[in-house]
Amino acid sequence: MSTSSLEYPFHYANYFIPEFIERMRRSREIVEKPSPRQSINMGKILLPGYMREGCLKFEDLLRAAVITSQVDNQKMAEKIALDVLTNVSEYEEEPQEDLEGDQLLSLLSKKTQEVYVTPMAKGLEQNIVNDHPNISAPDQFTKFKNKPDVGVGPGEDRILKFGAKAFKEERDEKMRRLLAHLLKEKLMKLGRELERKDDWSRFASVRPFQPGEDTDSIEEDRSLENILDLGRKIEEIRPEDFMMLKRKKRNRSIIYIQDISNTMFYDYEGINSVNYSVLSLIPLMWGLRNDKWGLILYESNSHVIKDLTDEMDLEPILEQLLDMITMTTTQMEFRFRGTIDGSTWGGTIPNKSIQWAYEQLSEAPERSDRICFYFSDFVLTDPSRDNDESAKNYETIARMVDDGIRVFAGISPLAQREIFRPYTTTAIAKLKKLGVPMVETYIPSQFLEKAHAFLDEG
Amino acid sequence: MAEKEQGFRKMLEKSIVENIRIEHPVVLKGQYETAYSLLKDALDTGITPCLVGPPGVGKSLLARKVAEDTARSFHEVFFDENVTPSRLIGSFDPALVVRSGRNISSFEPGPLIRAMVEGGLFVAHELNRATEFCQNSLIAPLEERHYHLFPLGMVKAQESFAFVATQNPIETAGTYRLSRVLVDRIGCWIRLTYPTKETELEILKENTPAFSLPVSALDKIYEIVKMTRESPVLEIPASPRSGIYLTRLVNKYLDRFETEDAAIRFFAPAVLAKEMKIRGEEGKSVGKVVDEIISKVLG
Numbered sequence: 001m002s003t004s005s006l007e008y009p010f011h012y013a014n015y016f017i018p019e020f021i022e023r024m025r026r027s028r029e030i031v032e033k034p035s036p037r038q039s040i041n042m043g044k045i046l047l048p049g050y051m052r053e054g055c056l057k058f059e060d061l062l063r064a065a066v067i068t069s070q071v072d073n074q075k076m077a078e079k080i081a082l083d084v085l086t087n088v089s090e091y092e093e094e095p096q097e098d099l100e101g102d103q104l105l106s107l108l109s110k111k112t113q114e115v116y117v118t119p120m121a122k123g124l125e126q127n128i129v130n131d132h133p134n135i136s137a138p139d140q141f142t143k144f145k146n147k148p149d150v151g152v153g154p155g156e157d158r159i160l161k162f163g164a165k166a167f168k169e170e171r172d173e174k175m176r177r178l179l180a181h182l183l184k185e186k187l188m189k190l191g192r193e194l195e196r197k198d199d200w201s202r203f204a205s206v207r208p209f210q211p212g213e214d215t216d217s218i219e220e221d222r223s224l225e226n227i228l229d230l231g232r233k234i235e236e237i238r239p240e241d242f243m244m245l246k247r248k249k250r251n252r253s254i255i256y257i258q259d260i261s262n263t264m265f266y267d268y269e270g271i272n273s274v275n276y277s278v279l280s281l282i283p284l285m286w287g288l289r290n291d292k293w294g295l296i297l298y299e300s301n302s303h304v305i306k307d308l309t310d311e312m313d314l315e316p317i318l319e320q321l322l323d324m325i326t327m328t329t330t331q332m333e334f335r336f337r338g339t340i341d342g343s344t345w346g347g348t349i350p351n352k353s354i355q356w357a358y359e360q361l362s363e364a365p366e367r368s369d370r371i372c373f374y375f376s377d378f379v380l381t382d383p384s385r386d387n388d389e390s391a392k393n394y395e396t397i398a399r400m401v402d403d404g405i406r407v408f409a410g411i412s413p414l415a416q417r418e419i420f421r422p423y424t425t426t427a428i429a430k431l432k433k434l435g436v437p438m439v440e441t442y443i444p445s446q447f448l449e450k451a452h453a454f455l456d457e458g
Numbered sequence: 459m460a461e462k463e464q465g466f467r468k469m470l471e472k473s474i475v476e477n478i479r480i481e482h483p484v485v486l487k488g489q490y491e492t493a494y495s496l497l498k499d500a501l502d503t504g505i506t507p508c509l510v511g512p513p514g515v516g517k518s519l520l521a522r523k524v525a526e527d528t529a530r531s532f533h534e535v536f537f538d539e540n541v542t543p544s545r546l547i548g549s550f551d552p553a554l555v556v557r558s559g560r561n562i563s564s565f566e567p568g569p570l571i572r573a574m575v576e577g578g579l580f581v582a583h584e585l586n587r588a589t590e591f592c593q594n595s596l597i598a599p600l601e602e603r604h605y606h607l608f609p610l611g612m613v614k615a616q617e618s619f620a621f622v623a624t625q626n627p628i629e630t631a632g633t634y635r636l637s638r639v640l641v642d643r644i645g646c647w648i649r650l651t652y653p654t655k656e657t658e659l660e661i662l663k664e665n666t667p668a669f670s671l672p673v674s675a676l677d678k679i680y681e682i683v684k685m686t687r688e689s690p691v692l693e694i695p696a697s698p699r700s701g702i703y704l705t706r707l708v709n710k711y712l713d714r715f716e717t718e719d720a721a722i723r724f725f726a727p728a729v730l731a732k733e734m735k736i737r738g739e740e741g742k743s744v745g746k747v748v749d750e751i752i753s754k755v756l757g
């Protein structure tokens with residue numbers, strides 16, 4: 001039977017719309033759930049067709065379901081609508097957590113603060129665990145009692161670090177997804193703050209007002225000064241006598257280098273260098289997403305994720321970077337190779353990545369601000385070995401600096417730990433000598449502040 | 459010099475029209491017929507639609523066609539990071555403000571306020587390139603159909619005011635994520651893709667003045683354009699717009715060449731390569747890919 005012969009009375013919409021919306025909300029595939037507005041819009045968009053034809057057709061219902069759904073959800077919407085229309089019962093899915101988005105975020109923040117601010121706090125942790133058994137076992141909270149904080153700063157940073165640890169240790173897939181979502185939202189929020197600051201710092205000098213511009217951006221003091229200098233009477237004042245804050249047009253080309261060698265996965269009190277890097281790298285990339293950017297990861301091999309000219313959606317890449325928090329170096333190898341075949345993996349050989357970054361940025365227009373953000377623990381020098389190879393790294397970075405490419409290093413706090421110090425001291429000293437700012441990724445918000453100051457210098 | 463300037467001013471005055479009319483017939487077939495009908499239904503029922511599709515598939519034209527057919531004035535803004543809310547809403551002339559204060563006469567309305575007041579159609583092109591700041595200024599006009607214009611007061615939109623957004627499906631550099639609040643207020647997402655052969659051939663013909671090409675030439679042009687869309691190395695292939703430009707050139711200058719193949723071979727690389735983009739394949743340039751496709755089609 002052709003679907004075009006299927007006709008429904010208008011009141012069928014009373015069943016179809018709520019059933020479709022309900023199933024969409026329950027679907028795991030749909031991240032941003034449909035709001036009541038979508039139900040209203042479905043009803044509205046069905047009406048003209050009904051008025052023309054005197055009935056609702058199969059296609060009308062299917063189309064209404066699809067087009068009122070967001071673009072990313074349209075495939076799933078089509079499938080769900082077809083299921084509803086053909087009376088296919090819903091796939092069994094685990095019920096969704098009732099809380100989501102901000103509610104969950106506030107829940108996590110609250111818990112985090114209680115645990116960290118008062119680690120011995122009157123058994124509160126047990127209450128939380130009792131209320132939410134999925135989140136973690138009690139030892140999740142007692143584990144850090146009487147132990148020094150491993151680098152958690154105030155507020156947001158504390159939540160981020162706790163989130164990263166919880167994410168790493170959580171085994172329940174559903175909770176892991178929720179925690180990943182929350183962490184991503186938090187990191188993007190930090191990124192947006194950087195974006196805002198960056199946006200404001202683009203206002204540097206003043207220029208005359210032009211009709212149609214935003215009068216809120218008029219620099220009042222300078223305008224008044226200018227009008228007085230010109231000796232204008234009130235009736236003589238012209239629009240161009242007013243001075244506007246001038247937006248510096250600053251094109252940037254940015255390459256991010258992220259170290260994923262074995263040493264980056266060395267856990268120290270539940271957190272490793274990759275975790276530190278990622279918590280600073282994600283907000284940095286999100287905050288600067290409107291600039292041209294490229295990303296490369298390296299261990300013994302280099303892995304180009306995106307070059308400067310590629311066009312890619314940033315969010316899935318950030319999600320993959322976030323996934324690295326929970327991964328071991330073996331899992332990383334499997335992800336990149338699809339197999340563990342015993343070939344070289346995990347060493348610290350950044351030469352090719354640095355060279356690639358240099359080549360990419362050399363091709364970018366010289367008038368643009370060319371920046372290389374380099375995230376690593378800088379375990380680059382083995383004192384017991386010939387260091388010709390690592391010398392090449394510094395040579396390339398020196399060439400970058402000479403060519404006007406600005407290099408900024410995000411250094412893992414673990415680089416200063418005793419175990420790594422013999423291997424990092426030379427590298428850190430050499431990079432500092434080249435004028436590369438070395439900023440610890442200890443507290444993401446502080447790292448971002450310093451990164452912003454660095455960006456502002458350009 | 460003064461005479462020349464005065465001449466220009468007169469010409470400028472003559473050139474100012476209330477609304478630009480669509481010059482060529484719009485082909486409303488296949489996906490365009492459905493999209494047009496959906497667009498009208500959405501506007502009739504007060505739903506804000508967004509047309510989503512690659513560049514050059516006719517999103518803007520469709521919006522303009524709806525404006526024309528529903529006798530609405532047409533206003534548009536192409537978003538990018540430099541578009542501020544005052545570019546949409548309008549702003550006060552500071553010199554007039556100093557003289558007479560912030561009032562209606564010192565306010566220079568932007569296209570959104572104009573569309574609201576005139577009951578016209580406002581098209582927000584490339585909506586996902588609008589900054590968060592700009593996106594927020596669209597919420598009240600979309601949902602409540604008013605805008606609070608300080609200190610003049612609340613500007614209420616006319617009944618026939620309508621808002622249409624367009625955006626490209628690929629997230630390219632310079633795009634912002636649409637806020638959830640705004641996404642929720644866009645009631646339907648109409649997807650347009652490359653048209654079918656029958657529809658596209660008609661589009662090529664209708665948009666070529668004094669069309670006189672033989673069917674074989676038009677088929678070859680279409681085949682070349684289509685093959686760019688099937689090529690795995692091309693991230694951005696040729697759009698119907700490129701096809702139109704190529705058809706126009708071949709149609710106009712065919713008599714300068716010995717064969718139609720020669721004419722197509724001459725114009726195609728320059729016309730098609732301008733908007734195409736390689737998918738990051740090493741060692742391949744757009745020009746080379748176009749040459750390969752032309753050779754395949756023309757031999």
